[in-house]
Amino acid sequence: MYVAAKGGEEAIAAAHTWLAEARRGDRSLPAMSTAQIAEQLALAVARVMSEGSLYDIDLAALAVQQARGDLIEAIFLIRAYRTTLPRLGSSRPIDTGAMICERRVSATFKDIPGGQVLGPTFDYTHRLVDFALAAGDEAAAAKIAETAPQTRSRVSDHLGREGLLRDEPRSDATPPDLTRTPLELPAERPLRLQALARADEGFLLGLAYSTQRGYGRTHAFVGELRIGTVQVAVEIPELGFAIDFAEIVVTECETVNQFTGSRTEPAQFTRGYGLVMGRCERKSISMSLVDRALQWQELGEDNVGAPAQDAEFVLMHSDNIQATGFLEHIKLPHYVDFQAELQLIRRLRREATEAQMEAAE
Amino acid sequence: MTRAEWMGLLARSAPDTLTACLAGLGEMPKHSWLRAPEAGSVMVQGRTGGVGAPFNLGEVTATRCALRLEDGREGHAFVQGRSRDHATRAALVDALMQGTDADVVRQSVLEPLATEEAAHRDIIARKAEATRVNFETLVRGEDA
Structure with missing residues (x-):
């Protein structure tokens, strides 16, 4: 019934x-x-x-x-x-090298052209609660330099010239889009990066940390971290040209990873890449570590069974909306399901009791 | 300034700033729609490693429209954000740039917008430069 x-x-x-x-x-x-x-x-x-x-x-x-x-x-x-918005188009790939940086640091090269630019960072603050802030901070004002370069070249362009950094072959292939076609495995790197770019920060942080602690260690250094505004260009088909219709802030992190070579690749530095919309520094660093761990197959590395190397585990559990949807639904009414469970448990107990009584007789 | 450049400038401008610039032009001419304003999204692409294969990063909101003035001039807009009014104003400016009004429109709308955008970018770059680290080399040992 x-x-x-x-x-x-x-x-x-x-x-x-x-x-x-x-x-x-x-x-x-x-x-x-x-x-x-x-x-x-x-x-x-x-x-x-x-x-x-x-x-x-x-x-x-x-x-x-x-x-x-x-x-x-x-x-x-x-x-x-x-989901209610019609898709008006797809942009040309953004050029993060042309970014107007508010922050740009490298942990690997002290003397990069364009310099180490700290920007409005929490780094080097003392992490002491500032009780004075409760009374307001209307006098806060940034220092302003006389002149400044508009753009700062990418660190990997300099290291790449020596051939020590694994090549990142340019292509103009149309990337897969998981908002149109459900994510399926195996997932190529562009699809993985799309999933990671929208993934939960906490989940990526935990995974990235696990690689640092030894679960699929990849020896990452932050080759470059940059935050700033980039232009977004879209083709206007009826006019036959593209316009920079939007300006967005993105955070980009590229790690360089020690790599002693494999059966297929010479010793070199390999790369992990993180790119996130908005000012999301922790997430972009985490993303680049996870991206690097997921590249084990392309690089001919061993799968040591680390969680961060498992594309299915990472990609199928990184979306916090999918996760919270499934997790939180268990608090909604399950009265009928549970009624069936109750009947089952009662029947099992009754049967067990009856069997004992029969054995006793 | 090319048409692509001014369309981009209008698209990126803050809606309130564009409205203020247009106030100086007086009443806007009547128009009919070739394509009524439609808000939607554009998928933004990045490249692996910043330089490699394209991948989908996420979307940004956008609004587009196209209109025709009574004298036949056409204006197009494809702007950032969800404001239909902003897209309409951008398309009106684009239409007005097609004829004899171009000089006035350039002076009262495009040039102030370009100046403001350049100033904004410059101040970000200069604040960033002020946080640039100047390393001091510490010379140690007997050779010093």
Whole structure:
């Protein structure tokens, strides 16, 4: 027998009005605007854009507000909104070498052309809670140099010239798109990078850390980390030319990895690559370590069974919206499923008791 | 400035800034739609290692439209973000750039936008430069 249960509409409506009231918070305090969130919680907004896989600052700020600061919930809102948008086109590949950098550092080469540019970093702060900030910081002002180069050349261009760095062959192949065709394995590197670019930061961080601790060690150094704005060009077919229609902030990390050679490759430095929309430094470093670990097959390395080498494990569990959707659904009503489980357990116990009694007789 | 350059400049401009620039031109001419404003997304591509094979990085919101003025001039726009009004204004400016209004429009709209964008980029680059590390070489040992 199947019994459908209905009800809960009023409870749900009341839960949602309380949610709205709780979201607003104490009404004796001023309400936040999305502009304030975009400006003052910029890194939360960046994470929502990166993992929501949609670059729109106003929209991401609104999602952060609607989700009460629960970033995965905000990412969920952005992903859902994204599915309603018609695809107007695909850009030309962005040129990160032409980036207007606000930060650009290399951990491997001290004297890179263009220099070590720290930008507005948390590095070298003392990580002490700044109680003075609670009273506001209206006097904060960046130092401004007299002149500056507009762009700074890529570190890998310099190392690449010596032939010590594994070549990254240029191609103009149309990349696969997991938003159009579900991700299937084996996944080529462009498909893996798309999945990693929208992956959960925490998951990538954990995986990347596992490679550093020895689970598929790849000896990574940050060859270059850069954050800044790049132009996005799209073809306008009816006019027959391309325009730089958008400017977005991206974070790019390239690791150089010690590599002693394999059956197929000479000793050289290999590369891991991380590219993330928005200011997401930790994620882009993590992404480059995971990208490098996943390249074991192309490089003829041994699969040592490390989690970060397992493309299926990494790619099928890195999307926090897929993960949270499946995880959180178990809190929703499963009354009928559970009724069946209850009956099964009761029957097994009854049968066991009856068998014991028979044995006793 | 080529048409591709001014269309890009209009597309990247902040909606409020473009609105303010247009105020100086007086009332906008009437137009009919060739393609009404449509908001959507563009898939942004990156390259492996910054230089190799293309891959899909994520999407960015965009709005496009095309219109015709009563005198027959056509304007196109493909702008960043979801504002239909912003796309409409960008297409109007593009149409006005096609004829005798071009000089006035260039002076009151495109040049201020270009100046503002250049200034914004310059200030970012100069703030970055101010955080550039100057290494001091410490000479040690008996040869010093």
